[in-house]
Amino acid sequence: MPVLASNGSFLIKPGIGLMVWTLLVFGFTMVLLSKLAFPRISEALERRKRSIEESIDSAERTREEAQKLLAEYRSRLQEARAQSEEIVQHARQTAEAHEREAKESARELAAEAARRAQRDIEVATQRALGELRKEVADLTIMATEKVTRKTLDGTDQKRLVEEALGELDFSGLSSGAANN
Amino acid sequence: MSAAVDSQGAASSAAAGDGSRKFTNKQILLILVGIWLGGVVVLGAIYGIHGTRNTSFEPQNEFKLDTWVNLGIFSINKAVLYLFLAAIATSASMIYIARRMQQRPNKVQAAVEVLYELMRNNITGSAMSEKMAAKWFPFIGALFLFIMFSNLVGYIPLPTNTEHEISVFGLQIPSFSLYAATANLSIPLVLALVVFVSYTFEGVRAKGPIGYLKGLVPGGVTGGMAVAIFFLEVLSNFMRILSLTIRLFANILAGHLIILFMAGALAVILGISALGWFTLPFGILLFAFEVGLVAALQAFIFATLTAIYLGGAVAEDH
Known part of the structure; x- marks a missing residue:
């Protein structure tokens, strides 16, 4: 053994006992x-992977929901904008219609008043002429x-009155009253 | 250069600020190199640069196995102790971490997870089918971890050198030494034999004995060439046992020997004190290299080759 130890050949000499121990x-x-390490590590890694x-x-x-919500809000905003434009348009049309009606009504009233005045004048003229x-x-x-x-x-x-009246010209009066 | 000047400037201004002098890494390195070279010169001057060769010290005896407990061929010696240490370190650390796996891992758990993924996906998963990888992973993973821990335990100085005992307060205890189970031929050899038996068994199981032997010859080769290649392949399969064994054993043994030489054995053999001081930094660097790279690399190579041999044994074409 000392010879073995000194030349170092024991380094490359396998020992059956040690081999069995190793096994x-x-x-x-x-x-x-x-049994105790690998399954737990694998399970933990699998759990983390799943997580x-x-x-x-x-x-x-969440992103899809957010996208959907955004799209919905955009669509609602679009609708609201369209509705508001419609409302404004409607209001404008109504206002214009009202304006037109008011103008029409005022014009008619004015015409009616004018006609009434004309009639009054004519009546007054006829009465005055009479x-x-x-x-x-x-x-x-x-x-x-x-x-x-x-x-x-x-x-x-009767003859005298008719002659006198025939000589008088009332046309100017009646036309002037009509003009006024 | 300007960066160095800047850092020096920053260091000196910091020194001026808090009153204590701080050195840059470069300065520290220069000081250490100075101490090292100065030590070589001083030791050389005191003890001389010529020594007397020490023939009684035989560094290979650091790896000699003295019987501690006599159990016949199953006697307990240093290698058996290191085997148990490696097994305990492997099992205890892995089971401890496995039982405390958190959803948010700490650094140690993250490192173990990386190691696990390396063993499961890179070493095992890449060499064989998923079903086969699930079956053989415990073997390949255990092989990788056992060899790696065995190598690493081998770099912890432990009081196991019973050839040279030291006296501590009158108590004789073995001197501290570096030893690795894998630096003993028997251990890599038996692991390589297990690998050989495993992949041969798997190949025979997958293809049948005749099919497995036929599979050793590459497809398309016939006649006399096929016979020659068959014998070469059979030989090559047996050579795998040797290559797996010697690669691991020789790497670890050489690593330990060179650390031993650099850390003082060379100075002891040649009897030159200054040489011990001179080679010490190389010893430290080699130690770091062995611990940081070789220990894990050799385990990786052994486990990867095992996975490749297993995958190759069941592959359709050779």
Whole structure:
């Protein structure tokens, strides 16, 4: 053995006992690791993998929901904008219609008032003309009676009045009243 | 250069501000290099640069297995202890973390999760079908972790060197040393044998004994060439045991030996004190390299090749 030790050949001489020990110790270690260590590590890694996948899925879902919400809000905003434009348009049309109606109504009222005034003027003119005729007739009769110193009968009076009235021109009065 | 000047300026202004001098990383590095070179010069001047060769110290004996508990061929020795340490470290750490898996992981859990994903998807999942990966992952994952922890435990100095005992308050305890179970040939060898048996079994189960043997010959090769290639492939399959074993064993053993040499063994053998001081930084750098890269890399290579062999054994065409 000392010879073996000194030349170092023991370094490359396998020992059966040590080989058996190695087999036993390694086998035992492998069993321990495969029963108590590897499954737990694998399970933990699998759990983390699932958790990461779930987180990614959840993030994806949240993102999709957010996108959907955004799209919905955008669509609602669009609708609201369209509605508001419609309302404004409607209000404008209504206002314009009201304006038109008001203008129409005012125009009609004015025309009605004008017509009424015209009618009043015409009535007043006719009344004035009637009164004037009567006055002229009376004056004519009176003047004629004074000149002739006789009382005129009905026929004379009628002839005289018609002659006098025929000489008078009332057209200017009636047209001037109509113009006013 | 300007950045260095700026940082120096910032450091000096900071020093002026709080009254305590702060060094930049570059300054610290220069000081350490100065101490190192100064130490070499001082030790060289005091003890000389010529030493007497020490023939009684044999560094390979650091890896010699003394029987601690005699159980015949199952005797307990340093390698068995390191096997148990690796098994306990692997099982305890993984089960502890597995039982405290949180939805929001801390740094340790995050690192274990990365490791798990690496074992499950990159090493196992990429070499075989999903169904087969689910079946073989516990084996490949355990193999990766067991080898990695075994390598890492090997870089913790432990009082296991019973050849050189030290006296602490009159108590004789073994001196501290670095040792790894995987630096012993038997351990990678038995793991490689398990791999060989596993993939051969899986291949035979998938294709039948004749189909598996036929599958060793690439499709389209016939006649005498097929016979030659068949024997080469059979040989190559057995060589896989050796390549898996030696790659792991030699890497870890070489790593430990070179750390041992750089950390003082060379100085002890040659009897030059200054040399020990000179090689120490290289020892520290190599130690960091082994812990930070080689330990995990060798486990990764072993587990990846296992997965590839398993996947290849059931693949339709060779």
